[in-house]
Amino acid sequence: MAAASSSSRSATAAGVLLAMVVAAVCLHGAAAQLCEDYYDDTCPDAYDIVKQVLMDAHQSDTRIFASLIRLHFHDCFVQSEKESPPNNGSARGFPVVDAVKAALEDACPGVVSCADILAIAAEISVELSGGPSWGVLLGRLDGKTSDFNGSLDLPAPTDNLTVLQQKFSNLSLNDVDLVALSGGHTFGRVQCQFVTDRLYNFSGTNMPDPTLDSSYRAFLSQRCPRNGDPRSLNDLDPTTPDTFDNHYYTNIEVNRGFLSSDQELKSSPQAQGTTAPIVDQFAGSQDAFFASFAQSMINMGNLRPVTDPSQGEVRTNCRRVNGS
Structure with missing residues (x-):
């Protein structure tokens, strides 16, 4: 995630969590390459610690895996803040990131960045939902600026x-x-506001x-009536x-993609x-x-x-820059 901005928003803990990881993953100026074994010596149980916290969180929140991969996607794609329009009221999962960070700080203080927490959490979320695993490249620092x-x-x-x-x-x-x-839209939920134009005023x-x-339109119209609650949730798939599979593509093949x-x-x-043709390939082969x-x-x-210490840091608290 990116850091809190240099404005007064940096003092608002809840408003800067997403921003901190974004800059860490996405800013220019890397001083070293990422690697899978980055924490093998300094925090060898990091992966297992993250996995346990996520498994515990999933018991009370079946949406959390999809939410965490979405955070990682947003964090990697751009340098942005939690309160910016595409994220405000939509991005979720921050308390779980806090819980992971707290567990890692207990085990190996000041070692694992919040940016790497999201990278690890995304892989675990996909794997625990039935999807593939991959070697997560690690070694990001948490950025100090945001946009x-x-x-x-x-x-x-x-x-x-x-x-x-x-x-x-x-x-x-x-x-x-x-x-x-x-x-990644093969699991998770989405609000009615993101489909109402397709239903009534495309x-x-x-x-x-x-x-x-x-028939899918008729189903969605019942779930998302014209004057209904725009924040009502619907299954993307x-x-x-709640399963990570290739049904996203088989749905698209029959014109049942939720989002335009x-x-x-x-x-x-x-x-x-x-x-x-890529959609066709993925629909035919999971x-x-x-x-x-x-x-x-x-x-x-x-x-x-960001891997250059002059540009980043390892956050102690994922909601604020160290020393703020």
Whole structure:
């Protein structure tokens, strides 16, 4: 995560947790490469400690695994703050990050960064949900600066395929990365506000999105009525909502992508010859999806990490810069 900003927001603990990890994972100026065995000598039980806290948290919150991988994605993609528009009221899971940090501080004080906590937590969350495992590259420091508007560059639920491809290309991530990482929507929940336009006023037409399967649209209309609660939650994957599998792609194949940005990967005219064949491949082979997802998570997690001590630190408390 990124650090709290230099403004008065840095004194607001709850407002800076996401920001701290973002900068740590994504800023320029890395002084060393990340490696899987970074904590083998200094905190050899780090992975197991994180895993135990996550397993305990999942007992009371079945959404936590999806929430944590989403935090890691947002943290890697841009340098942004918890209170910026795409994150405010949407990003969740911060108390679990606090709990992990506290457990690690008990075991090996001042060693494991909050940025690396999210990287480890993302892998564990996927694996415990039935998905693939991968060797997590570690050694990030927690950044000392943040950009309140940084998350405006995150892929948005309403982005068309051209915009999505450009946002990924800006970070040297390709179409396979785009389609594979979008597969993180195979579990978790999403608020009604992100689908109401598709149901009732797609692109300002006062009509539903024509790419949305009619029976699925009818189901969603009951879940998200026109004047209903915009924050009501729905399964991103109505078939296996808490399992990490390839159903995200089989849903898209039959026009049952929840977000318009999901369906764009298959239904956009620009998708033919670019992302649509990748969707087809992943729908037909869960093994292919898992392999690509694991590699794309490594690619994303290695986006300009901070490893230079002059630019970063290991946070004692994930909600504030050391000494603040």
